[in-house]
Amino acid sequence: MDAVTAPVPGLERALDVEARLGPIEDHGMTRAGHRRVVPIVGGHVRGLFDAEILHGGADWQLVRPDGAVEIDTRYSARTAGGEHVFIRTFGVRSGPPGVLAALGRGEPVDPSEYYFRIGLHLETSAPRLAGLERSIFVASAVREADLVRYTAYRVT
Template sequence: MAAQSEPPVPMLERSFEVVAELGPLEDHGMTRAGHRRIIPVTGGTITGDFTGVILDGGADWQTVRSDGSIEIDGRYSARSDDGSLMYIRAQGVRSGDPAVLEALLRGEEVDPAAYYFRAALTLESADHPEFERSLYVASYVREANRVRYVAYRVT
């Protein structure tokens, strides 16, 4: 009888960093999906394994939960220095003490250790299919007019 092997333990490998510039929050109020907010993505940069610019036209479609936590559904595109495109979808959650979440909403500087802001990323690129062959997770910092995150490839 063959010995059973243990599955590999996943590790995180830093892949790229995104700085996304944000437009004004659009508060749609209570919809059938919940309290809906949309935040336009107006530009930014991406550096690391994929380097280029974040294109205007994306957005973060948010649903605010009753406890103040936010379900994140960000979708936007980047154009690399070589002209290739990447579509990025980030699905995650931002949560924390209600006072901390309110301070973030007001655009105040808050220590990222004071709240939880993580997402799973789905990447698509015809010119860089290597990004489509792995899973990625990201850890975020929310600032007044932008969001920054580091994306890690799950090995």
């Protein structure tokens, strides 16, 4: 019997996201590692659906000994029609120590100087957006002083 070859995944542009951030809350060393919480205080989503990001989410970061940051966000967005989408991202931001330190100080850094990649999990009760729950999304992100921007792609 011949082996069946799985299709090669592609990427389809899906969402442009801009999440505004509040001040970092440094929780210090915990049993899990150096914990930081970064509030998500607003922003917007454009693309497969358009929505405003609601205040109240956060990124529960762990800073690794090598300086890389494990990303773990949870936040909500609401469309103009009142539909909610829960967004969870997971990933890593890493790079040379000087670059990571500059990002930490809120200085502008060329995104090509660091690695910032995330996966997205989307959840909604809105029937017209149900297809979001049946796909995998990935993104390359940019960290600025008070916001994170990314374009998410649906893996085909």
